[in-house]
Amino acid sequence: MTPHFTPDAALRPNGRVSPDHAVQAxxxxxxxxxxxxxxxxxxxxxxxxxxxxxxxxxxxEQIRLEQAFREQWTQCRTRLPSNAGTSRSPVLLEPQLAAxxxxxxxxxxxxxxxxxxxxxxxxxxxxxxxxxxxxADLGYGPSPARILSCPPxxxxxxxxxxxxxx
Amino acid sequence: MSSLNASLATALSGLMADQxxxxxxxxxxxxxxxxxxxxxxxxxxxxDPLVMGSLTFGTGVSxxxxxxxxxxxxxxxxxxxxxxxxxADALVSALQQAQVSFTNNTNDIGTxxxxxxDSINQLSANPSDLSVRQGVLTAANNLATSFNxxxxxxxxxxxxxxxxxxxxxxxxNQLTQQIAQLNGQISSLENxxxxxxxxxxxxxxxxxxxxxxxxxxxxxxxNSLTLTTASGTALVAGQQSFQLQTxxxxxxxxxxxxxxxxxxxxIASGQLGGLLxxxxxxxxxxxxxxDTLAAGIANAVNKVQTGGYDLNGKLGTNLxxxxxxxxxxxxxxxxxxxxxxxxxxxxxxxxxGSNGNAEAMYALRSQAVIAGQSPTDYYSGIVANVGNMxxxxxxxxxxxxLVLQQLNDQRASVSGVSLDEEAANMMRYQQAYAASAQxxxxxxxxxxxxxxxKTS
Numbered sequence: 045m046t047p048h049f050t051p052d053a054a055l056r057p058n059g060r061v062s063p064d065h066a067v068q069a070x071x072x073x074x075x076x077x078x079x080x081x082x083x084x085x086x087x088x089x090x091x092x093x094x095x096x097x098x099x100x101x102x103x104x105e106q107i108r109l110e111q112a113f114r115e116q117w118t119q120c121r122t123r124l125p126s127n128a129g130t131s132r133s134p135v136l137l138e139p140q141l142a143a144x145x146x147x148x149x150x151x152x153x154x155x156x157x158x159x160x161x162x163x164x165x166x167x168x169x170x171x172x173x174x175x176x177x178x179x180a181d182l183g184y185g186p187s188p189a190r191i192l193s194c195p196p197x198x199x200x201x202x203x204x205x206x207x208x209x210x
Numbered sequence: 211m212s213s214l215n216a217s218l219a220t221a222l223s224g225l226m227a228d229q230x231x232x233x234x235x236x237x238x239x240x241x242x243x244x245x246x247x248x249x250x251x252x253x254x255x256x257x258d259p260l261v262m263g264s265l266t267f268g269t270g271v272s273x274x275x276x277x278x279x280x281x282x283x284x285x286x287x288x289x290x291x292x293x294x295x296x297x298a299d300a301l302v303s304a305l306q307q308a309q310v311s312f313t314n315n316t317n318d319i320g321t322x323x324x325x326x327x328d329s330i331n332q333l334s335a336n337p338s339d340l341s342v343r344q345g346v347l348t349a350a351n352n353l354a355t356s357f358n359x360x361x362x363x364x365x366x367x368x369x370x371x372x373x374x375x376x377x378x379x380x381x382x383n384q385l386t387q388q389i390a391q392l393n394g395q396i397s398s399l400e401n402x403x404x405x406x407x408x409x410x411x412x413x414x415x416x417x418x419x420x421x422x423x424x425x426x427x428x429x430x431x432x433n434s435l436t437l438t439t440a441s442g443t444a445l446v447a448g449q450q451s452f453q454l455q456t457x458x459x460x461x462x463x464x465x466x467x468x469x470x471x472x473x474x475x476x477i478a479s480g481q482l483g484g485l486l487x488x489x490x491x492x493x494x495x496x497x498x499x500x501d502t503l504a505a506g507i508a509n510a511v512n513k514v515q516t517g518g519y520d521l522n523g524k525l526g527t528n529l530x531x532x533x534x535x536x537x538x539x540x541x542x543x544x545x546x547x548x549x550x551x552x553x554x555x556x557x558x559x560x561x562x563g564s565n566g567n568a569e570a571m572y573a574l575r576s577q578a579v580i581a582g583q584s585p586t587d588y589y590s591g592i593v594a595n596v597g598n599m600x601x602x603x604x605x606x607x608x609x610x611x612l613v614l615q616q617l618n619d620q621r622a623s624v625s626g627v628s629l630d631e632e633a634a635n636m637m638r639y640q641q642a643y644a645a646s647a648q649x650x651x652x653x654x655x656x657x658x659x660x661x662x663x664k665t666s
Contacts, residue, residue: 092612092613153601154601154605154608161605161610165294165609165610169287172290176283
């Protein structure tokens with residue numbers, strides 16, 4: 045099983061001195077998080093611009109960074125005592141480094157969420173364009189079948205064009 | 211054969227057409243900074259030619275129409291994204307407000323749980339000390355008050371969201387009425403072949419506003435426009451608008467009705483969708499979790515308490531008033547059942563010095579007594595859940611803002627006024643106008659020649 049090391053667990057202060065390699069790992073992770081942040085920002089622009097090549101390149105880069113991040117902590121875990129980095133035996137980092145690491149993690153998490161939301165929108169937009177392109181007479185709205193299945197939509201008054209008859 | 215008069219008429223048509231085109235340019239420049247204005251272009255067409263024998267003479271130009279430049283797909287995308295943004299705005303606002311109740315402070319539930327178990331820990335060290343026992347009762351009361359307050363805040367928030375629902379429905383009704391009126395004006399103009407660009411711009415702006423409030427689908431037919439909610443409830447059909455109503459339901463919340471039908475659960479996006487989602491899904495989910503936590507703590511503590519002995523050597527009675535069996539309303543109604551500190555069952559054998567039951571009660575702190583989790587962990591889960599919901603809503607809001615900004619930029623590039631382009635057009639029309647005027651002047655001098663030829 046892959047050792048699980050959460051940055052948050054590493055940041056809990058308990059007065060212990062952090063081992064040097066944990067600090068090095070934290071610094072290296074910070075670099076990776078900054079790279080990930082920049083990559084996510086670039087991908088965000090690619091999604092908005094419908095730049096598929098840019099999106100693919102960014103996604104591959106993010107997969108690479110995520111793997112590098114995982115490996116970083118796995119290596120760190122193998123050098124630390126078995127219970128280090130857990131809530132029972134947290135590793136103490138310099139407050140500034142800890143704060144930077146936490147802030148970078150929060151930013152990456154937020155960017156990841158925004159990226160996911162943008163991808164959902166891009167997908168929706170493409171579906172809409174595809175359906176419009178597929179049928180010239182198809183407007184962007186509920187399908188006629190759906191409208192017909194909702195009798196109370198419009199009161200049928202003589203002479204009026206009823207939506208259900210569209 | 212063509213006459214000088216015909217040539218004069220042809221040149222005059224050029225003058226008129228260029229004048230009209232120049233007016234369009236002038237209107238575009240004047241509205242360069244008007245929000246929602248779509249630039250207009252003159253549609254110039256060649257007049258029907260005159261056939262005389264084997265010859266065909268052109269008869270000039272006419273300004274057929276003035277058209278507004280719009281991209282309907284782009285408009286649809288903007289409307290849809292505006293709905294999502296409206297929903298996200300309402301959700302973020304509601305969830306951030308809910309999150310305040312879970313912020314770390316001296317009165318929050320997490321602190322109250324810790325203080326309660328800390329007081330029991332002290333009791334286990336001094337089981338017969340009445341002041342320590344009083345401390346346990348105070349901590350239990352504080353814990354109950356924390357639950358009551360957070361639950362009341364959430365209930366109050368739901369009530370406020372209900373009031374916002376009523377307000378939003380009022381705004382929707384106002385907008386649909388205006389759109390229906392504009393539909394009438396647009397139809398009237400288009401039926402007589404006139405341009406209704408200005409009214410269409412106004413209608414587009416109103417539909418954008420409506421989209422931020424409710425999930426709107428736009429169905430455009432030849433000369434009319436129908437608006438429905440995504441689930442097909444009609445809002446506007448041509449010149450007729452259909453009002454939404456609100457009505458209190460059995461649980462005291464405002465439901466939304468359209469022509470007598472409850473459509474509350476069908477409204478998926480827009481501000482109204484966000485308000486309903488927060489009121490009927492997100493906040494009740496938090497309240498349910500709080501109820502589970504309150505009921506779990508009360509039941510677990512009561513179970514231990516009734517299994518021990520109080521300071522008088524009698525079997526313990528409930529410390530907390532038992533929550534409802536379903537758990538619903540447990541947080542709002544949590545209260546301490548005893549006021550006499552000697553009734554706390556710290557003893558496991560009936561002797562005053564025994565602390566066995568107090569220790570058992572303290573052990574609940576780390577026992578999985580609530581849905582497989584300890585009270586503190588379960589509460590942390592609630593806080594994380596609220597934080598997560600808020601973060602997701604904020605991310606959704608950010609994504610909407612980004613997409614809308616981009617779509618609006620695209621709309622500006624399609625429908626917006628480019629002053630450079632308009633300046634070039636102005637020169638073009640001006641030169642064409644001057645050329646037509648020159649032709650008229652030339653024809654005039656030719657006519658003079660003809661007239662003088664007859665008189666001389």
